[in-house]
Amino acid sequence: MALKAVLASFALAAPSYYAAQRGILPHIPFDKLSSLALVVNHASGTPGSPFFRGFTIATVLSSIAFAVVGKELAKFTHVEEGFGRYPPYRQARPRVAPANPHLSKGFLDAKDYKPLKVSKITKLSPNVFRYTFALPAPRDVIGLPIGQHVAIKATIDGKIVTRSYTPTSNNIDIGVLELVIKIYPDGALTGKYFASLRVGDEVLFRGPKGAMKYTAGYCKHIGMIAGGTGITPMFSLIRAICEDPRDTTSISLVYANRTEDDILLRSELETFARRYPQNFEVWFMLDNPPAGWQGGSGFVTRNVMKERLPAAGPDTKIMLCGPPGMIGAAKKGLVELGFKEPGAVGKMGDDIFCF
Known part of the structure; x- marks a missing residue:
């Protein structure tokens, strides 16, 4: 009975998750352990010593108890099959967000003009054309951040003329640079230069240029007002945001x-x-809508902006690009709607950004 009490005390002293092992006590054959102790003591030359008989029994019981506890402990340390095939020093690689392709450097140079050849001219309407230029290598990219533009230089009537344009292509479109140009007969660069371009001609480009350098997270809501060819910088942002599944x-x-x-x-x-x-x-x-027109008509008034654009707030930005008269009126109306008027030099952080 004293032996059972000792074993019970041993089990109670073990950690709580081994407490279940106390259930093994009723199954230990104590009568046979006494006989086993006599055999062991006889072999050791001390058959009549109670001390050595008790010591032997305690040793045997300790071995049984630790074997059971060890078996249960192994369950806690067991790892699912498959993981053990790897060395213990191998660690999972941290997940790294993919690099933003629109920030990659490419063909463009911000200081020097570089030539590109016209590879294709597509007529989109009677006076609108898409000009496709081939980059030096098929895997090259433009190197133009979203929201920025390029400068084009040409000599017209003996004078150097430069104009800024926003490509409709971006760094996702490898090997090409594309511009959508509306030809104005009296335009210094469009009517007297682009109108006469042919496949194989070279055009000089420089960039990137501009204060805008859009990346996801810039804001939650963007309102845009564009007029005529002012749609091209807006289009570059619209395309980049819509084509990026991570940009909400x-x-x-x-x-x-x-x-x-x-x-x-x-x-x-x-x-x-x-x-x-x-x-x-x-x-x-439209200023002059056709019969059955489903869109708006007339000027972009304060009421139109209030109805169609997001309200002023810390997570809202407005972008403008178009004729000077339209832009001036839009700024005034937006300020009345709660947007902060921009300074003389546009900054990305402005409530109202003008391209």
Whole structure:
């Protein structure tokens, strides 16, 4: 009985998760342990010593108890099959966010003009063309951050003329640079230069240029007001946001033109609005709408901006690009709606950013 008490005390002293092992006590054959102790003591030359008989029994019981406890402990340290095939020093690699392809350097040089050859000219409407330029190597990229633009230089009538344009292509479009250009007969660079370009001709480019350098997380809501060819910088942002599944920014665009034929990139804009309704919505406005026109008409007034653009707030930005008269009126209306008026030099952090 004293032996059972000792074993019970041993089990109680063990950690709580081994307490279940106290259930083994009723199954230990104590009568046989006494006989075993006599055999062991006889072999050791001390058959009549109670001390050595008790010591032997305690040793045997300790061995049994530790064997059972060890077996249970192994269950806690057991690792699912498969992991043990790897060395213990092998650690899982931390997940690293993929690099932003729009920030990669490429063909463009911010200081020097570099030539590119026209590889294709596509007529989009009677006076709108898409010019595709081949980069030096098929795997090259433009190297133009989203929201920035390029400068083009040409000699016209003996004078050097430069103009800024925003490509409709980006770093995802390897091997090419694309511009959508509206030809104005009296335009210094469009009517007298782009109108006469042919496949194989070289055009000089420099960049990137501009204060805007968009990355995901810039803000939650973007309102855009564009007029005529002012849609091209907006389009670069719209495309980048819609094509990035990680970018949850919402965009509301008001795009104004004189006639329906003047709407640039209309099919592309409507496609983005249809495919990515959670990111983008567009409202077309015309000065001279045709019969049955479903969009807006007239000027982009304060009421139009209030209805179609996100409200002023810390997570809202407004972007403008178009004719000077439209931009001036839009700024005034936006300030009345609670947006802070921008300074003379545009900054990315402005409530109202002008391209």
